[in-house]
Each structure stands twice: as C-alpha cells, then as structure tokens.
C-alpha cells in the first residue's frame with residue numbers, strides 16, 4: 001500500500017520567521033515552498049539578496065538565561081531552532097548579549113534553506129494571499145510587507161492594518177575610528193570588554209544634544225501621528241523628552257570608566273562589533289531619522305568620530321502589524337481561515353528573537369496541520385506561550401507589539417524576591433518545555 005505524500009506548505013517571506021518556520025516543517029518531514037521577493041524587489045530596509053537578513057542591529061539581545069529574552073532563546077534552542085543554532089555559530093563578542101556577524105549569519109542560513117531537499121525556494125513577490133487549498137500557508141512577510149500583499153491582508157481581515165515607526169542605527173568603518181580617544185570596555189566587566197566607547201565631557205554632550213535639537217530630519221508623510229515602538233526610539237525623540245534622557249538611556253556612562261582619565265565620562269557613545277573581523281561597528285541605540293548629511297555632520301562631533309566614514313546611515317521605516325487579539329488563535333492560525341498562519345513581526349511581536357519564535361511556532365503548528373494533528377497551544381509559563389498570551393489576550397483596542405518581558409508571564413501567587421524571579425521563571429519554562437518535547441513528541445510529531 002502506498003501512503004499519500006504530505007501536502008506542500010507555503011511560506012511567504014524568507015526572513016527570520018519564514019526561514020525558521022520552513023526549517024521546523026522540513027525537520028518534521030513536511031515539504032515546503034518558500035516565496036521570497038528579493039532580489040526581484042526590496043523593502044526600504046532590506047539590502048542583501050540573502051535570506052534571514054538582519055536589517056538593523058546585529059544583536060539578539062541578552063543571552064542571560066534568567067532574562068526574559070535569554071529564556072525565550074533557550075526555549076528555541078530546546079526546539080532545535082535553526083536561527084538560534086546559526087546565531088550561536090556566527091556569534092561575535094558582545095559581552096552578555098548574543099550578537100552575530102550578520103553577513104556570515106545570513107549566508108549560512110541561505111545555504112541551509114537553499115539546499116534542503118524538502119524546501120523549495122522561489123524568488124518571487126506574492127501579491128495576493130493564496131486561496132485556501134489542501135495545505136497550510138504561513139504569512140511571514142514581516143513589518144515591511146510589500147504594499148500589494150499588505151492590501152490583500154487588509155481585504156482578507158476586513159481591518160485596517162496597524163502601524164508603528166522603527167528606526168535603524170548607523171554602521172561605521174572601523175578604520176575611521178580614532179583609537180587614541182575611543183577605549184574598549186564593557187559595562188561592569190573587569191577585562192577590556194567587547195564594546196568601544198566614545199567618551200564625552202559635559203560640554204561635548206551639551207553641544208551634541210543642542211545640535212540634535214536643531215538638526216534636519218527626514219520628513220514623514222503622516223508625521224503628526226507618528227507612533228514609535230518605545231523600545232527602539234530614535235535618539236532625537238529620546239532627546240526631545242529632556243536634556244538628560246540620552247545620558248540616562250543609550251549614552252549612559254555607568255560602569256564605563258575611561259582608562260585615560262581614570263574617571264567615568266559625562267556620557268558615552270558605545271560601538272559594538274558588526275562582524276567577526278571587526279571591520280565595522282554599530283552605533284549602539286543610535287537609531288535616527290536625521291538626514292544623511294546631518295548624521296555625517298553631527299556624529300563626527302562625537303569624540304573619536306571626527307573622521308568617521310559610514311558603511312550605512314541610520315533611517316526610519318513604517319512597520320505593519322495585525323491586530324492579533326481580534327484576528328489570531330493561540331496557535332497562530334487566523335480565526336477566519338485556519339489554514340492561514342501569521343508569523344514573525346507581522347503577528348504583533350517586536351524584535352528579532354520574538355519574530356523568529358513566532359516563525360518557529362507557526363512551523364510546528366503548520367506541520368501538525370499537514371499531518372492531520374491538533375496544533376499546539378504553549379502554556380503561559382513558557383516565553384513562547386507568554387508572547388502568545390500577549391497576542392491573543394490583550395484588549396484589542398489598546399493592542400501594540402511587544403518584546404518578550406516578564407510582565408507577560410503569569411502573575412505570582414506569592415511574594416517572590418525580585419533577585420530570584422528570573423531564575424524561577426527559567427526553571428518553570430525549562431521543565432514545561434522538556435515535558436512538552438517528550439510527552440507530546442514535539443520533535444517529530
């Protein structure tokens with residue numbers, strides 16, 4: 001007797017979520033076709049034809065297992081995440097954070113996805129959400145989904161899409177940094193550390209924030225209504241909230257004593273390695289919508305950056321997301337069409353790790369559908385479940401995308417000292433994940 005071959009799942013978007021979803025499906029023996037519009041068409045932020053392109057920072061944030069984002073990463077490692085595996089393999093030194101050599105990272109993922117016998121990669125823009133067929137569809141086209149596809153999503157959901165604005169930080173060529181002024185140190189580390197620091201005296205800082213206040217910015221069409229993601233504010237928006245806000249935010253000098261003076265500077269601009277060879281540095285937290293000319297002029301007033309040359313300037317983009325509490329089931333299937341999953345940042349999460357996690361979950365659940373099994377709902381004690389809780393249980397009228405944070409986990413039923421909360425959350429998540437993997441046969445289905 002011959003068994004019927006499994007139906008081929010469709011994924012739209014070869015970014016972090018789409019690649020992770022494809023990997024999770026293929027790992028469970030399900031064939032996949034993944035559509036990626038690059039290089040035929042690029043979003044305003046994408047530049048490389050590779051899959052899984054990191055459009056801004058090269059950091060996957062903290063790798064501390066007791067932080068919320070560290071815990072989410074560990075859950076994904078337990079579920080054999082491709083993105084986590086390659087991020088670990090292509091890591092560059094970044095203190096307690098997991099940062100990667102972005103080119104190497106994207107290259108490796110493109111190679112694995114491109115060569116996988118169960119994955120067919122089609123380089124083509126999809127302009128309409130495919131009609132229901134006998135196979136799952138995962139929409140993972142990201143916050144910069146092409147206009148035609150976004151319009152199709154609006155027609156399907158009957159809702160206006162939601163938007164917020166996100167900005168990109170500049171990248172500087174290492175050979176243009178003045179290493180006589182800039183020093184190497186990570187916050188609180190004893191050794192030299194992984195970050196470079198441009199030290200600012202009080203007068204440097206005041207002059208810098210004054211320049212920011214009077215600079216020219218790229219105009220946005222509906223600027224009056226602009227809605228930024230609070231975790232990724234442009235420096236000029238932070239500055240507009242007060243003279244000291246940058247000094248207590250991305251330019252915080254705490255723990256960054258300058259070996260040349262033996263003192264902690266008034267403020268610092270931190271630089272993080274962009275690639276393994278250290279030829280490029282990212283300006284940490286320096287996302288901006290200053291015009292390119294103004295970035296060059298103003299950032300060159302920062303001590304140590306007088307001759308800086310820019311490999312990429314900062315910029316700003318409009319992000320699309322859906323109103324998940326109205327549209328999504330906790331399995332990431334849409335309520336209107338259970339063959340259709342929404343994954344990645346489009347689903348209403350924010351961040352590389354969170355977007356990947358939603359790709360991973362959509363991949364597992366699409367594999368369930370392919371194999372005629374019930375899709376899984378992850379419990380809220382897990383970071384994946386906590387994100388789903390945010391997507392599906394928030395009041396729809398106030399819904400905004402969120403990073404993972406402990407506020408999304410179940411509330412404590414007794415008083416627990418703050419110091420050990422992360423550790424307890426991690427233990428609960430570990431035991432739930434391990435139980436799910438073994439009891440539910442999550443690895444193979």
Ligand SMILES: Cc1cc2nc3c(=O)[nH]c(=O)nc-3n(C[C@H](O)[C@H](O)[C@H](O)COP(=O)(O)OP(=O)(O)OC[C@H]3O[C@@H](n4cnc5c(N)ncnc54)[C@H](O)[C@@H]3O)c2cc1C
Nearest residue numbers: 013015016017037056057126141142146344345351352355
């Ligand atoms: C400007 C900007 C900066 C950001 N910076 C950061 C940051 O520094 N750190 C962080 O953690 N998060 C950041 N984010 C948020 C988010 O984590 C990233 O956007 C992340 O890449 C989202 O992953 P994704 O897989 O959902 O989408 P993407 O990684 O964007 O992948 C979507 C893919 O779909 C393709 N695509 C789009 N439309 C179509 C179509 N119609 N047909 C076929 N293919 C299509 C795109 O080309 C792309 O390759 C940023 C977002 C933006 C927009």
